[in-house]
Amino acid sequence: MxxxxxxxxxxxxxxxxxxxxxxxxxxxxxxxxxxxxxxxxxxxxxxxxxxxxxxxxxxxxxxxxxxxxxxxxxxxxxxxxxxxxxxxxxxxxxxxxxxxxxxxxxxxxxxxxxxxxxxxxRLRDDAEFTMYLDEAEMKRVLVGNPELIEPGFRVVEDEKRLGSGQADIYGVDKEGRPVIVELKRITASRDAVLQLYGYVKAYEATYGKRPRGILIAPSFSPSAIETLLRLQLEYRQVDLRELYRLAVEKGLRRSLLEYGRRPGERERGTGEKTRHE
Amino acid sequence: MxxxxxxxxxxxxxxxxxxxxxxxxxxxxxxxxxxxxxxxxxxxxxxxxxxxxxxxxxxxxxxxxxxxxxxxxxxxxxxxxxxxxxxxxxxxxxxxxxxxxxxxxxxxxxxxxxxxxxxxxRLRDDAEFTMYLDEAEMKRVLVGNPELIEPGFRVVEDEKRLGSGQADIYGVDKEGRPVIVELKRITASRDAVLQLYGYVKAYEATYGKRPRGILIAPSFSPSAIETLLRLQLEYRQVDLRELYRLAVEKGLRRSLLEYGRRPGERERGTGEKTRHE
DNA sequence: TGTTCGATGTCGAGC
DNA sequence: GCTCGACGTCGAACA
Structure with missing residues (x-):
């Protein structure tokens, strides 16, 4: 470009x-x-x-x-x-x-x-390399399958403006309590917890009621867990491979493996392929 | 070329x-x-x-x-x-x-x-990739340090024609018995044993006396060991890393590490080097 | 062909 | 800077 x-x-x-x-x-x-x-x-x-x-x-x-x-x-x-x-x-x-x-x-x-x-x-390459899913896809899967966050969870808003930032998911649990969800594609650090905490406090300041806060990530650093407990926040571990499989199943993402040939290809001769024995 | x-x-x-x-x-x-x-x-x-x-x-x-x-x-x-x-x-x-x-x-x-x-x-590359030493260098080290083969071992001939082939080393042990030595740079197979056995038999046919036969290699396949025992031949395991260190010590091989700069280089400015921080 | 094991492993995360 | 564990590990040796 x-x-x-x-x-x-x-x-x-x-x-x-x-x-x-x-x-x-x-x-x-x-x-x-x-x-x-x-x-x-x-x-x-x-x-x-x-x-x-x-x-x-x-x-x-x-x-x-x-x-x-x-x-x-x-x-x-x-x-x-x-x-x-x-x-x-x-x-x-x-x-x-x-x-x-x-x-x-x-x-x-x-x-x-x-x-x-x-x-x-002179090569310039700043692109991010993501395995399985990026954060946007991860959110899409969870919004489409809210039971993965928690049984009875219902999404109210996808991306909720709260204070200076945006919480990834805002919803209510099966008892009707508000829940703020923060997602991380990689190991959640202490910073991720503080970010979630910021949204929780911003919500409380605006609506006068403290919501539950759930951090969702494939893994959590020890300091993240310590901070979560201290701030009375919750966390849920997810397996990106599982979410990916689900994304493919639900049609949110097409699997390359499905087409042994290229997308949209019609019937063709074998002249296009080069085989190595 | x-x-x-x-x-x-x-x-x-x-x-x-x-x-x-x-x-x-x-x-x-x-x-x-x-x-x-x-x-x-x-x-x-x-x-x-x-x-x-x-x-x-x-x-x-x-x-x-x-x-x-x-x-x-x-x-x-x-x-x-x-x-x-x-x-x-x-x-x-x-x-x-x-x-x-x-x-x-x-x-x-x-x-x-x-x-x-x-x-x-179109790239053509048939070269052999050797780690530590090739067989010639290995022989040079052992000929120069016969005690590595066996205490009291004395080299008589470097490369001895025997029958249809050439034994790597021919010598005598501390009791004066003739010894045929066969070297392998990699794991010795059954074939290597048979090769050694061929030299031993050729020697016996020529000189009327059966020599000892020693196979030297960094490792031996089970079938090689079985065959060695059956044919009453001996073997000695050597560590190529050790032999290499010895070769460098004895000046048989120059270590790249010794010159931080290129071989034979004189004093120069730093303009020739490119550093990556 | 499937499995186990070593590597100049490399690489990233935690300490 | 060092240790530790994971990796789409790769690749060779072996069953």
Whole structure:
């Protein structure tokens, strides 16, 4: 979406120009990919050697280094982040890259006997990675299945403005008492409890009656539980996997697994698929 | 070394042309790298979603698929090998790639809202990956430190021709009896035992005296041990890490860790290093 | 093919 | 900074 600097691509580059270029690219927090024939040595927690072969080297903006062979999930050699990276032309005239980690002390050296391509790209990625459900979906499932919050629970408002913020769910329990519900997609911290408490107090201030407050999350930090008890708030543990299954069942979310083929696809030949035996 | 097909590189390609190209590339067992802005969905053993961001997609020749964000060791999403991969233009006009694994059933979808670059390369990599020491280095360490084989052991010949093959080490024990030593860098199998036995028999046939036979390896398969006992051969377990440490100590192998800087480097400025805080 | 176990595991959370 | 537990762990060795 945001217009990005064009990636810089070099085909069959002169190795002599690369150390400087790569150093600069790393300094500017770009991602560097080098494709070519290399050999690799590693020493640290273990020690390894790998002779010449065609591989993909990736240097990420945090200093992670990955050397990938043409098969398999895992890199054959790597260096996690926080490394010092050097690039130079070695005595055989090859592009050589050294990635050093200090704790534990580990050294990774990659020497390219042939460089096919170099790609330097400025990658920007701020997206959130969510497993199972995001908070909005979580709320949708609970609003659609209020019995999961508590038997007899009835939703009155989805998102209720209270004081400076918005409570996720406002409802009444089976005895007609008002209930404020706060949701967290991940382990609920003390902060989440205080947030809920703020809504409870705001409600009390407005309506002159203290509502119950329930914090719903997949897990709770000890300090969160301690604070909940102290502030006379309640909590309920939910399993995101379960909620997800429910969301799929109720049609709130489509499962990728359902279509072995792509959404909306009609009948087609097999030419579109590529199988790996 | 082997002249390789030039990698095919596309900058700012027309997405419409990509599905066909990618399908063909995968069919020809090339490695495909796509750089651009994408969103990712995964469902299988777990379920995940990742919004738009700049990433590197790598499809390897065995069908492994990796989606890398610009930081960190691990791919944010992936599919191990043995997947069916599809590529097409989705309803938003985006390049969409679906990688399906059947057991366990898992689906990964990557949709590119912007494609910056596509690299298609035929990578050839037959090199052996060795941890700690290869067999030659292992032999060098043991020949230089025969007491590791057995107290009082004395090396007579490094590589002794015997029958159709070559025994790794030939020596005599402290009582003057001939000893044939066979080395394995990895778990010794029954085959390794039979190989040793062949040398022992060849020696006996030539010199009229049965030598002792010792198989040295980091570990032994049960069938190897059974066969060793049955053929009245001996074995000694060695720790490759220990041998490696010894090799470094004795100067048989240089440790990468010793030079915080590159080998043979003179004094230089810091401009050559790129630090990641 | 299914299971168990090791890893340069990596990664995040709690202390 | 360190320990501990989970992971879509992956991957090799073994039954």
């Amino acid at each position: 945001a217009p990005v600097n064009e990636p810089l691509i070099l085909e069959k580059p002169d190795p002599a120009a690369l150390p400087d270029l790569i150093r600069r690219a790393i300094g500017e927090r770009n991602t560097v990919i080098v494709i070519g024939e290399c050999s690799v040595e590693y020493e640290g927690r273990s020690t390894s050697r790998l002779g010449k072969g065609d591989r993909v080297l990736m240097i990420k903006q945090d200093g992670s280094v990955l050397v990938h062979r043409p098969t398999g999930y895992s890199p054959v050699n790597w260096q996690p982040d926080t490394s010092v990276i050097e690039a130079w032309i070695n005595e055989r005239g090859e592009l050589s890259i050294l990635a050093v980690r200090s704790k534990p002390r580990e050294v990774l050296n990659i020497s390219f006997s042939r460089v096919d391509s170099v790609i330097i790209a | 082997a002249p390789v097909n030039e990698p095919l590189i596309l900058e700012k390609p027309d997405p419409a042309a990509l599905p066909d190209l990618i399908r063909r590339a995968i069919g020809e067992r090339n490695t495909v790298i796509v750089i651009g802005e994408c969103s990712v969905e995964y469902e299988g053993r777990s379920t995940s979603r990742l919004g738009k961001g700049d990433r590197v997609l790598m499809i390897k020749q065995d069908g492994s698929v990796l989606v890398h964000r610009p930081t960190g060791y691990s791919p944010v999403n992936w599919q191990p090998d043995t997947s069916v991969i599809e590529a097409w233009i989705n309803e938003r006009g985006e390049l969409s790639i679906l990688a399906v694994r059947s057991k366990p059933r898992e689906v990964l979808n990557i949709s590119f809202s912007r494609v910056d670059s596509v690299i298609i390369a």
